[in-house]
Structure formats: C-alpha cells, structure tokens
Amino acid sequence: MNPYLKRLEEIFGAIDSMYSAALDFYEFGCSGCTDNCCRTKFHHHMLAEELYLAEGLGLLGADKRAEIISRAGEVVRIHNASPEDVRVMCPLNEEGLCILYAYRPMICRIHGVPYEMQKRDGSVEYGIGCYRFMEEKVNEDMGYFMFNRTMFYIEMANVEKEARKNLNYTGNYSRTTAEMILDIAKKDQ
16 A cells, blocks of 8 residues: 555544544434435545545455446436435445445545534634434533544645645546546556
C-alpha cells in the first residue's frame, strides 16, 4: 500500500474510534434504520479515497468485482436519469452491509451523529446528525459529545495533497461511490 494510503488508513482508524465513542455516548446505532445512509447520494471529494477503495476492490474475486461494477453502472445510470435526491442503494451494500467496510470513504464513517468543524474563516459549523438521530434523540437530555471533524479533514487534506502530487492530478474531484467504482474499473482495463 502506498504511504499516503497507509496514512489514510490510520486517519480512518481514528475516525472510526471517535465515531464509536460518539455512538456509545448517545446510545445510538444504525441497526434497523429504515433511512439507510447507503441509499444517500453522497459525493466524495478526494482522489485518495478512490485509491483506497481501489485497494479494497482489488481484494475481491473477479466474479464479485464484476458484479459490483455492474451494480455501479446501474446506480450511475439511475442517478443520471433522476433528480438529485433519488435514493439508490450503494453498489457495495449487500444484505444491508458494506462488503468493503474497511475501505469505505470518510462520509460513510462519520455520517449520523452531531459534529462540529472549524472552517477556514475561524467560524464553527455544527451538524445535527442524521434524520434518525434527530427523530430519536432530539428530545432527550443527552448532553453533547464533541465530535470535532476539523483535525480529520486537515490530515486528509495533507494525504490528498501528497497523492495528487505523486500522481500529477489537478482539478476538482467529486464522485459518488458508484462513479468511483467505474473509474477504478476503467483504470484496471
């Protein structure tokens, strides 16, 4: 694994630990959620996340990989033909679980619980959590777990900068997981 992907793996491990602590604090979990986040059209903004996902896809057998690529193509087709908010299951989800859970992008790791993040101008952005969190927890006197995303974003930006430099990649990056999978498949041909 490239050094910047190894660093991304470490950052994701830290994110997972903090997220788990937040879930414990709020006594909250995703199990049984009818608003499954895997149906959300998240856009990922880091090439390094695609490279990391490619590592996971490379571990799958040829048949499973072909199946995922086919599902990714169908998801992209539906997204392109539908309104922005259309909800389609992520091509990596099987029977309610991500088959590349260890390689999932950042937003898949942090969505759901309240957070804060310091912006470049010094202001602080606060997120309230997902729909289910708000529905179940908004009226509870639960306190606040400070899930500050700032350091994670800074660390990931450093990884992204190194990856782009090494690959001579410039420009904007914005892709759904399905689009990332199709890009990976094209590069592997």
